[in-house]
Amino acid sequence: MHFSFNELNSLHLDVLKEIGTIGAGNAATSLSKLLNKRIDMNVPEIKIAEFKEIENILGSADTIVTGVYLEFSGKIKGNALFLLDTVSAKNLVSLLLGTERYDESKEKPCTDFTELEVSAIEEIGNILISSYLNAISSFTGLSVKPTVPYFACDMLGAILSVPLIQYGQTSDKALFIETEFVNGSDRVKSHFIVIPDIESYTIILESLGVI
Amino acid sequence: MNEVVKVGMADLKVIAEYGILTTLGLGSCVGIALYDKTTKIAGLAHIMLPSSKLIKNNQNKAKFADTAVELLLEIMTDMKASKRHITAKIAGGAQMFSFKEKASELLNIGERNVLATIETLNQHNIPIIAQDTGGSYGRTIELYAENGILIVKTIGHGIKTL
Numbered sequence: 001m002h003f004s005f006n007e008l009n010s011l012h013l014d015v016l017k018e019i020g021t022i023g024a025g026n027a028a029t030s031l032s033k034l035l036n037k038r039i040d041m042n043v044p045e046i047k048i049a050e051f052k053e054i055e056n057i058l059g060s061a062d063t064i065v066t067g068v069y070l071e072f073s074g075k076i077k078g079n080a081l082f083l084l085d086t087v088s089a090k091n092l093v094s095l096l097l098g099t100e101r102y103d104e105s106k107e108k109p110c111t112d113f114t115e116l117e118v119s120a121i122e123e124i125g126n127i128l129i130s131s132y133l134n135a136i137s138s139f140t141g142l143s144v145k146p147t148v149p150y151f152a153c154d155m156l157g158a159i160l161s162v163p164l165i166q167y168g169q170t171s172d173k174a175l176f177i178e179t180e181f182v183n184g185s186d187r188v189k190s191h192f193i194v195i196p197d198i199e200s201y202t203i204i205l206e207s208l209g210v211i
Numbered sequence: 212m213n214e215v216v217k218v219g220m221a222d223l224k225v226i227a228e229y230g231i232l233t234t235l236g237l238g239s240c241v242g243i244a245l246y247d248k249t250t251k252i253a254g255l256a257h258i259m260l261p262s263s264k265l266i267k268n269n270q271n272k273a274k275f276a277d278t279a280v281e282l283l284l285e286i287m288t289d290m291k292a293s294k295r296h297i298t299a300k301i302a303g304g305a306q307m308f309s310f311k312e313k314a315s316e317l318l319n320i321g322e323r324n325v326l327a328t329i330e331t332l333n334q335h336n337i338p339i340i341a342q343d344t345g346g347s348y349g350r351t352i353e354l355y356a357e358n359g360i361l362i363v364k365t366i367g368h369g370i371k372t373l
Binding site for chain 1: 219220234235236237238239240259260305307308309320347348349350351366367
């Protein structure tokens with residue numbers, strides 16, 4: 001079957017959203033274990049949106065964000081991006097490393113991230129994306145193998161262009177998931193953008209017996 | 212007041228005489244700014260991929276270097292720009308993540324976008340009078356209809372006037 005987002009019915013959408021929710025829940029559990037702290041998660045918002053909308057949902061295309069990008073292969077192929085605004089990134093790092101909390105009234109420039117902080121974010125992104133992918137894998141019984149993670153701190157649009165370009169060859173829409181992890185007063189707002197290959201959608205839905 | 216017109220990803224716009232065309236956060240994509248100084252007609256495209264050929268899903272002409280340049284020229288000449296006066300400035304085509312291992316052909320996409328843009332502009336005999344491409348950082352660009360100046364802004368890599 002040739003997959004197209006336009007042919008998705010509400011059942012298909014529900015299934016994709018359910019996978020997204022389970023994945024995000026898995027990621028929150030991993031984060032909690034990593035930080036050894038209680039992490040609450042807001043009900044993730046899952047959307048299938050056009051490229052043009054995604055930029056606006058996440059802020060503006062010139063908003064400064066940190067991103068961790070990786071690709072995955074196996075039965076399901078694609079790429080994934082874990083995005084944090086710079087203050088959330090800094091908060092997450094201070095939770096992990098036990099360093100001082102960042103003054104949120106100040107803007108956090110990209111150049112301020114130390115090598116240690118970059119590795120910490122890369123690793124957190126890696127763990128979160130992997131636990132997310134594991135959820136998809138155990139839910140569907142399909143193998144998924146992630147590559148090493150890559151870090152960037154730059155304009156949102158520029159970072160987003162990497163997965164979107166890959167995807168742009170086949171579609172104008174993508175599945176993305178917004179979650180907020182909360183630890184007491186620390187809020188870490190993050191976005192996962194998981195972009196399976198267009199063929200992988202069919203494989204996922206077929207494995208679950210909905211098409 | 213200069214009106215600012217936003218050009219999104221895989222999008223293009225044309226304005227005349229006054230105003231600013233802007234596209235925010237160019238990464239591996241390329242911003243193609245065309246300008247005819249005799250009529251002050253300015254066009255800006257934000258392309259994502261090198262070529263519309265061999266790709267099934269190619270209805271959106273602004274997404275590809277080859278079709279975006281064609282469409283921009285068409286709209287600009289319809290607005291009475293003269294093709295022989297049109298010049299180009301291009302920016303973008305970065306490699307956002309410094310991949311240590313070669314994960315996929317996607318990694319050079321910025322570079323491939325730039326090469327395809329240059330090739331297409333050459334085919335149409337449009338001279339490229341300025342270029343700020345490559346690197347590993349994003350760019351926000353502004354094209355001024357009044358004078359054809361292209362401002363390139365970055366995070367931590369300064370501002371350039373092309």
